[in-house]
Amino acid sequence: MSGTYRQKINSEALTLFFVVLLSCCIVCSLSFIRTVTASRTWTVDDDGSSDYGAIQQAINYANDGDTILVHSGTYYENLVVNKSLSIIGEDQSSTVMDGSGAWITVVIAADNVTLKNFTIQHGMVGVILEEEKGGNRLLENKILFNSFCGVYGDRCGKNVIANNKVSFNSGHGIFLYGSEPCVLEGNSILFNGVDGVFIRYLSNSSVKENFVSGNRACGIHIYSDEDPERPSGLSKNNVIRDNYVVNNSCGIKICHFGADVTLAKNEIYNNFVAYNTFGLNMSGSNGNIVYNNNFIKNSVQLSVYESFNNAWDGGYYIGGNHWSDYNSSDLCRGPHQDEVGGDGIVDVAYLVSAISGEKDMYPFVRENGWLVIPEVSVVSPISGTYRSNSLPLVLTINKPVWLSYSLDNQPNVTIVANTILADLPVGVHNITVYAIDALGNEVSSIVVFVITFIGDLNLDGVVNIIDVSTVAYSFGSGYGSERWNSDADLNNDGQINIIDISMVAREFGKTIWESANV
Numbered sequence: 001m002s003g004t005y006r007q008k009i010n011s012e013a014l015t016l017f018f019v020v021l022l023s024c025c026i027v028c029s030l031s032f033i034r035t036v037t038a039s040r041t042w043t044v045d046d047d048g049s050s051d052y053g054a055i056q057q058a059i060n061y062a063n064d065g066d067t068i069l070v071h072s073g074t075y076y077e078n079l080v081v082n083k084s085l086s087i088i089g090e091d092q093s094s095t096v097m098d099g100s101g102a103w104i105t106v107v108i109a110a111d112n113v114t115l116k117n118f119t120i121q122h123g124m125v126g127v128i129l130e131e132e133k134g135g136n137r138l139l140e141n142k143i144l145f146n147s148f149c150g151v152y153g154d155r156c157g158k159n160v161i162a163n164n165k166v167s168f169n170s171g172h173g174i175f176l177y178g179s180e181p182c183v184l185e186g187n188s189i190l191f192n193g194v195d196g197v198f199i200r201y202l203s204n205s206s207v208k209e210n211f212v213s214g215n216r217a218c219g220i221h222i223y224s225d226e227d228p229e230r231p232s233g234l235s236k237n238n239v240i241r242d243n244y245v246v247n248n249s250c251g252i253k254i255c256h257f258g259a260d261v262t263l264a265k266n267e268i269y270n271n272f273v274a275y276n277t278f279g280l281n282m283s284g285s286n287g288n289i290v291y292n293n294n295f296i297k298n299s300v301q302l303s304v305y306e307s308f309n310n311a312w313d314g315g316y317y318i319g320g321n322h323w324s325d326y327n328s329s330d331l332c333r334g335p336h337q338d339e340v341g342g343d344g345i346v347d348v349a350y351l352v353s354a355i356s357g358e359k360d361m362y363p364f365v366r367e368n369g370w371l372v373i374p375e376v377s378v379v380s381p382i383s384g385t386y387r388s389n390s391l392p393l394v395l396t397i398n399k400p401v402w403l404s405y406s407l408d409n410q411p412n413v414t415i416v417a418n419t420i421l422a423d424l425p426v427g428v429h430n431i432t433v434y435a436i437d438a439l440g441n442e443v444s445s446i447v448v449f450v451i452t453f454i455g456d457l458n459l460d461g462v463v464n465i466i467d468v469s470t471v472a473y474s475f476g477s478g479y480g481s482e483r484w485n486s487d488a489d490l491n492n493d494g495q496i497n498i499i500d501i502s503m504v505a506r507e508f509g510k511t512i513w514e515s516a517n518v
Contacts, residue, residue, distance in 0.1 A: 046073035089117035099123025129153035153179040219248035224256040251276035263287025312360035320360035376435035385450040385459040401435040455507035463507040
């Protein structure tokens with residue numbers, strides 16, 4: 001190979017190396033620029049000392065993924081958030097978005113927007129979540145004094161409204177239309193002019209851990225009808241739980257008016273519903289489940305109209321609701337309340353609807369009865385010695401629980417009521433009873449007892465001359481006679497005779513310790 005040719009190859013290789021190196025640098029630079037751009041933070045202050053003096057200005061110049069920090073002040077603006085931004089106020093009470101009573105204070109017209117730590121007031125609507133926009137989060141805001149709704153969502157989805165104070169709005173506090181799935185969590189929703197929460201055609205959503213009080217109409221209202229102008233559908237598969245709903249015209253209302261009579265399957269549990277005019281109002285809604293709620297001193301605890309196939313308890317282990325106006329005895333327990341011993345459940349079912357015949361089969365005696373830590377004790381057998389190889393297992397419990405027992409450390413046996421321990425061999429036994437409630441709390445109780453021979457009349461573990469003498473003394477007596485001893489009537493025929501003597505004789509000399517070693 002000539003030197004000129006080698007020189008040409010080396011020159012071309014060097015050129016290629018620099019091209020590749022330059023390309024890598026360009027790619028890295030572009031990646032760095034994108035990273036820097038995505039993480040940019042802007043500041044807003046109404047005194048002009050920050051990047052921008054108005055929030056909308058910052059929104060206009062920001063890029064998707066940016067954060068806008070807003071200093072305390074009052075911003076008289078009607079905002080349109082059309083980019084995926086995090087907009088954070090310095091202080092919830094002193095960082096104010098004021099709509100001036102003219103229009104909507106904040107319109108969220110993009111996905112993945114976070115709006116946090118503001119007072120949002122004096123709009124027709126405080127915040128609108130626009131159609132088909134999702135992944136948005138309204139967090140820790142005060143949304144007050146708006147002329148229609150505090151928050152309005154129209155066919156949006158996957159939004160979170162959490163830890164806000166939504167109060168003193170002239171219409172609904174929170175109104176979600178056809179928006180799913182959404183989460184309303186930890187909000188204080190107080191003194192709104194209509195409903196605290198109004199859900200229309202909303203499915204697969206959760207309303208949980210909210211404090212809802214003083215609203216002129218309903219605290220929480222789930223609603224469906226046949227809307228000729230918009231696609232309609234049943235509000236279904238929603239979870240309404242752990243809310244404190246007090247002093248509203250109606251606490252919780254579930255209504256469906258229309259041709260769709262399929263099962264709604266809304267789940268309503270662990271709510272405190274008290275001091276409302278109506279506690280729970282259900283109209284035209286089928287297939288819901290309502291359990292483990294406290295209904296306390298509502299003027300009308302429950303109103304049910306044309307609603308069928310609803311469940312008012314979760315079965316025995318989970319139980320039903322507590323109704324403060326329902327007082328009855330608690331002497332029995334078990335699936336049909338036919339086992340001796342109370343369990344915190346009223347013995348007679350609570351009639352929900354005379355028309356449908358629906359009942360709360362397991363109403364709790366006490367408020368929050370389902371939250372009581374379980375207790376279980378063994379009434380029989382007790383620690384002692386028995387001459388029978390078949391003993392009743394009798395328990396006392398304080399609430400509905402899953403029950404099982406282990407005899408002599410064998411695998412657990414599940415039971416639903418008192419039962420019989422049969423075919424117990426002679427010797428020392430231990431039984432451990434386990435109780436687990438619907439919340440997963442587990443307790444246990446253990447008893448050690450002894451099974452001895454039928455001929456061991458004095459229960460000392462040995463069949464000897466003492467036992468023979470006991471039968472001999474009563475020999476020839478019958479039930480009611482002066483020498484009668486029921487323990488000596490080994491075959492329980494009411495006579496103490498040669499049969500009883502022979503039964504002791506067959507076991508003479510045996511001890512439970514020898515039997516245990518066999």
